[in-house]
Amino acid sequence: MEKKEIIKKYASTELDVVWKPNKCIHAGECVKSLPKVYNPKEKPWIKPDNASTDELIAQISKCPSGALSYVKHSTNNKEIQ
Numbered sequence: 434m435e436k437k438e439i440i441k442k443y444a445s446t447e448l449d450v451v452w453k454p455n456k457c458i459h460a461g462e463c464v465k466s467l468p469k470v471y472n473p474k475e476k477p478w479i480k481p482d483n484a485s486t487d488e489l490i491a492q493i494s495k496c497p498s499g500a501l502s503y504v505k506h507s508t509n510n511k512e513i514q
């Protein structure tokens with residue numbers, strides 16, 4: 434049986450932060466580096482507008498599990514890891 438992948442998107446002005454909860458190992462790297470964006474106690478738990486696009490991209494590239502990625506609004510919806 435195929436397991437359905439859950440994909441959540443959190444939009445900022447310039448990009449969507451894409452989060453795949455099945456992949457997340459809850460290492461907390463995101464929360465540690467950008468606590469103003471990632472707060473598991475709040476809903477939505479990711480608020481991309483609280484950081485600049487550069488800050489978001491730098492942080493997303495450090496996610497150890499690959500659960501986080503992003504889609505820039507300007508690039509034909511291509512997913513960049």
Ligand code: SF4
Pocket residue numbers: 456457458459460461462463464495496497498499500501
């Ligand atoms: S850094 Fe990645 S793996 Fe760690 S909690 Fe955040 S999303 Fe999950």
